[in-house]
Amino acid sequence: MTPDRTPLLIGSVAIVLLIGGLWLPQWAMFIVTIAFGNGLVALGLMLLLRAGLVSFGQALYYCLGAYAAGGIGRFFGISDIFLQMLAGALTAGFFALLLGFLLARYRGIFFGLLSLALSMILYGLLVKNQALGSTDGFNILPSTLFGIRPGPEWVRYAVLASAAVIAFVLALIVHRYLRTPLGRLAPAIKDNEIRVEYMGASARRAVHVKYVIAAVLAGVGGALAATTVGHIDPQMAFWTTSGEFIFITILAGTGNVLAPFAGALIYGIIHTTAYDLSPNTWQMSLGLALLVIIVFLPEGLWSLFRRRAWR
């Protein structure tokens, strides 16, 4: 077996970011932190994609995570960033566990559209809900860290550092999971479920587990986005939000757990630059970027850096 260099790589990137982040301008910290949030959602989508499943509704869990993070602030006055992410993870995981009993039975376009439908149901419910601010959503309490409220010049860095720590810990866990037999089952499920069943494993159960993990990641990502932006609204569950996550996942490729984060960062940079240069046609720039990726790098940006040992 080739030595596993990914943990080392994750650790190095984390240290570089935590130290280098101190010198980043505020706006860049914002982009990087948001990229961590989006990257977590994309990491979950990557898990599903490896098993041949495309969820067009991952915004469901992203939004649930964000509202859970906002909700514990609004109703219980809790503003600790780690508790917000924990609330996001638990809420998303709980709903995914329930909905997974339904979703894990479907494959292909049915899985995709059913997940889309569920996210649009949440969107509809939130829009109708006055207590949660309807279409306007509501503002999130300023983040605190273990009871300490960082000074204004430190808030962005504190959130960035917390995001980096959480994201890289989760990436390590997912990386480890991908090397367990259940994690390795993904391409087998994609290839041949009959054989999986006749080898003594339940493909449906494996998909259910992946679905819950993906939701937990999306929930943390949503909570992170909520606390970074300071505001949440139902748009977070809208299907175009899910589309962005798929965009990032395709852009990144499924080769490594770091790929979704790199993809999310590049997405953030393209998005910001394109919006700056041409506010009315920024979608076109994103579309062109995706087109180039699909045509020239069908396995995503990660295939550019791939070495055998990093698999």
Added chain:
Amino acid sequence: MAVILDAQGLNKRFGAVTAANQVSAAIEKDSVVGLIGTNGAGKTTFINMITGYLKPDAGRIHFEGRDITLLPPREITRLGISRSFQIPQLYSSLTVFDNMMIGLGIVLNNAGLAGFFSRGNAAVPGYGRPPEEVAEHLLARFGLADYRHRNAQVLPGGVRKLLDIALTMVAKPRVLLLDEPTSGVSAEEKFGIMQMVLEAVRAEGVTVLFVEHDMEVVSRFAQRVIAFYDGRIIADAPPAVALADPDVKRHVVGQRA
């Protein structure tokens, strides 16, 4: 001899078609049984009922004394019955070696030997060796060692068949059902493949049932022949007796001559 697999009074209908009509057979441990019959006679239905893919409308199936009639395929696999397929069911995007490793991973996982923190090199139950070694051992047994880094998608037909059967062996089954192991294989290769498969499988002490259309292969390798016609068993005897039976000659052998 001890009965390892016992099917009694199996019935299965698909609409107007009776695919199994009072099918009963007791299979002795360590035997090699050939299942013959024309297409649609009920051979594969029989296999599908034993492995849990189809639920019989009536009748019971016991494996090592345990009722397995209503269990799903994965449970039956875990208990010790594996099957191969007429059309090989492989993980086509993976290499031959990884195909084996996926299966061995499932085996370790089911045995509780491959958790989140384990290194995945626990001894595989039944083989007492780490998964990589078991994979190499089985690939060598089935003559697949030279193909280990090839993608399953690009394998020649006969090799696909062998890999399909090798995959069944990772779970160390005690009963193996081979659905037309030599179909799609050239006439010259048939005997060689059958010889290799049976040697590999019998070395692990596995009881074998195989579906076969070639009567020469059947008479050479089977110790016992069960002939199906129209969902019923019309003969159940040693090959020399079964293949000489007038009903078998008319309904099974005759049509192929």
